[in-house]
Amino acid sequence: MHVVISGSSGLIGGALAASLLADGHRVTRLVRREPQARADGSVEARWDPRAGAVHAAVLDGADAVVGLAGAGVGDRRWTAAYKKEIRESRVRGTGALATAIGGCEKPPAVFVSGSAVGYYGETGQAVVDESGGPGEDFLAGVCQEWETAADGARAAGTRVVTTRFGIVVSAAGGAMGRLLPLARAGLGGRLGSGRQYWSYISLPDTVRALRHIIDTDSVGGPVNMTTPHPATNRDITAAIGKALHRPTILPVPGFALRLVLGEFADGILMSQRVVPQRLLESGFTFEHPTFDAALRAAAG
Numbered sequence: 001m002h003v004v005i006s007g008s009s010g011l012i013g014g015a016l017a018a019s020l021l022a023d024g025h026r027v028t029r030l031v032r033r034e035p036q037a038r039a040d041g042s043v044e045a046r047w048d049p050r051a052g053a054v055h056a057a058v059l060d061g062a063d064a065v066v067g068l069a070g071a072g073v074g075d076r077r078w079t080a081a082y083k084k085e086i087r088e089s090r091v092r093g094t095g096a097l098a099t100a101i102g103g104c105e106k107p108p109a110v111f112v113s114g115s116a117v118g119y120y121g122e123t124g125q126a127v128v129d130e131s132g133g134p135g136e137d138f139l140a141g142v143c144q145e146w147e148t149a150a151d152g153a154r155a156a157g158t159r160v161v162t163t164r165f166g167i168v169v170s171a172a173g174g175a176m177g178r179l180l181p182l183a184r185a186g187l188g189g190r191l192g193s194g195r196q197y198w199s200y201i202s203l204p205d206t207v208r209a210l211r212h213i214i215d216t217d218s219v220g221g222p223v224n225m226t227t228p229h230p231a232t233n234r235d236i237t238a239a240i241g242k243a244l245h246r247p248t249i250l251p252v253p254g255f256a257l258r259l260v261l262g263e264f265a266d267g268i269l270m271s272q273r274v275v276p277q278r279l280l281e282s283g284f285t286f287e288h289p290t291f292d293a294a295l296r297a298a299a300g
Contacts, residue, residue: 002026003214004059006047006093007068007114011173012165012206016066017042019207028058030069049093056103064214065101067113067150069093073139074175078263083138090114090146098152110159112213113150117166117199117226117274118267119143125197129277130164130222139267147222159220161213166199166226166274168206169294176200176298183240186247192254194234196271199226202294205286209276212284224276231291239291243299 003020007013008029017027018040027042035044047054049069059065070090076082094113101107120128121135134140147162154160168174182188201209206225213219231239241248257265276284288294 001063001214002028002061003064003066004028004030004045004062004108005066005068006030006049006097007070008042010068011168011170011177011203012210013066013068015203015207016068016210019211028062030054030058047096049089049096052092052096052099054096054100056100059097059100059108060104061106062108064110064112065097065108066210066214067094067097067111070114073267074178074264077261078138087142087145090142091149094146094149095152098150101153101158102156104156107153107156107158110161110214111150111153112161112163112210113147115143115147115162115164115222117164117224117272119147119164119222120272120274122270123197123272123274125271126273128272128274130224131277132274137266137270138263159217161220162222163210163213163225164222164274165206166201166224166230166272168203169200169288169291169298170203171298172203180240180244180298183244183246183248187250188237188240188244188246188248189250189252190234190237190248191252191257192233192269194232194237194251196233196269197230197273198233198236199224199230199272199274200236200291200294201226202288202297204297205288205294208287209279209284212279212282216282219278219282221278223278224274225279226274226276227286227289227294228275228280229290230273230275236291239295243292243295
């Protein structure tokens, strides 16, 4: 296959590119700088997500386009300017890919566009699958616009899948990549009440699920990228402490998180009990269905 990836320098995009290349597939990485030669066998092509520009020729004839680019949600405090960057980096970049797909003589068979379980907002104790409605907070609004931006590719006959990612469990980056060092330092207590549900997936299962989606023609629309077993922050904290042999007795109060992180803390304290109904229905099986298994994969 020939797969075009935006966001290939990130945790998920980098792992996906490596997996595809290891199996002999062609990978084109969309980059914002001058393209360079790469030792791994992939090629680079320039695009400008801020301006919403990518040449259709880069995507023409590709088997799949995977859009994973976007400013890091937890990288900075959420000022008005950074919230704008979070939104526009996703919506403009995704819209550019969808528009370019529409301009292809031979459009890609599938466009896999990123999204997040933040789409659902606060779900409390309720179990939510892909049929759940959107939330009303900032991230829920971003996810709705993000997914809508991908829809333009449907007019070209391209199958569109919006992947709603939960927390990707990896020591190499993402939210868990930041929590694990704190836990090793003995600062890994529960966050807030600890009763909020977190939906997660191991990095290897993330890559396997993305490749399953690319290969499975029957999969379309929103797909939750989480395991079937969301867990509470309290249970996740305890599992991390046990695995690292570190204490987890000192909780971090919600007000303290808000003082340090601002509005972003609300996402950490929010409960999202999300399950991957469409992945399961399509025949996907998880290698790491529980948090303990995902944590072992991250450590291994």
